Amino acid sequence: MAADTVTRRSPLAHLAGRLARATRQSGGALRLAELPYLAQINVRLDPKGPAAEAVRLALGLPLPTEPGTCVRGGGRTVLWLGPDEWLVVGPDGTAGDLEARLRAAIGDEPGAVTDVSAQRTTLLVSGPAARDLLAHGCSLDLHPRAFGPGRCAQSTLARAQVVLVARDQPRSGFWVLVRSSFADYLAEWLLDAATEHVTVPE
Structure with missing residues (x-):
């Protein structure tokens, strides 16, 4: 009998389609995606x-x-x-x-x-509107002079505890490391906040 196989499923696998759709609808202003299993x-x-x-x-x-x-x-x-x-x-x-x-x-x-x-998953938030989007729910000063590439901080985003990382190039955007139990809530918040940047209706 063949050995049982374990299929991994990330905390936000069920939202992959909506994150991709929000990215398309932003017309290049945003990219939202999960980076699972880091x-x-x-x-x-x-x-x-x-x-x-x-x-x-x-x-x-x-x-x-x-x-x-x-x-x-x-x-x-x-x-x-x-x-x-x-x-x-x-x-x-x-x-x-x-x-x-x-x-x-x-x-x-x-x-x-x-x-x-296993405690956290990672959301990628990038694009020209990434800082504005995150600033809606984060008290950190996200201006590039204060939080540029190579910076990280433990903070809250939309009241969820996160580790926020500014990636190595300005256009690379941010990693948002969030506990798996709060990942769905935070992704839904990002999707809702991203509607402000929708330029391409589907």
């Missing part, structure tokens, strides 16, 4: 201890120490979440390897590595 590994350690250097070598990236910043390279993004906390985001399918690599790097030094990939 690897997300939470790391806690002393940024001045030997574990930080070991993690840097394991990732090929430094742990950012400036509040609200992130670094990218090798297909990974490392987000500053606090003085001793970071989130390492990588491609789908890499969570197990990342977790093992980081645990090995920390070794017996004080620290913690936790796979939180």
Whole structure:
């Protein structure tokens, strides 16, 4: 008998069509999409201890120490979440390897590595109207001078707790990392707010 197969279904799979339709209707002003299954590994350690250097070598990236910043390279993004906390985001399918690599790097030094990939999904919000759309529900100053590429922040969007990331190029838009239990609510809010930017009726 053939082995049972597990079919993954992302938190927003049922809204993929509506997100794509809103993108088309915006006439190029917006792009809305889910980026499901990104690897997300939470790391806690002393940024001045030997574990930080070991993690840097394991990732090929430094742990950012400036509040609200992130670094990218090798297909990974490392987000500053606090003085001793970071989130390492990588491609789908890499969570197990990342977790093992980081645990090995920390070794017996004080620290913690936790796979939180299943806790959140990621929404991509990009296009010329992306900042205006997000500003409707977020208290952060999203002007490029204040929140340009390489910035990240834990905040609220439409009252939902999120991690907001300005991507590496101005036109790349934003990642909105949201807990899976709030993903449907937040996506519906974005779809509703996006109606202001509809230019191409269907």
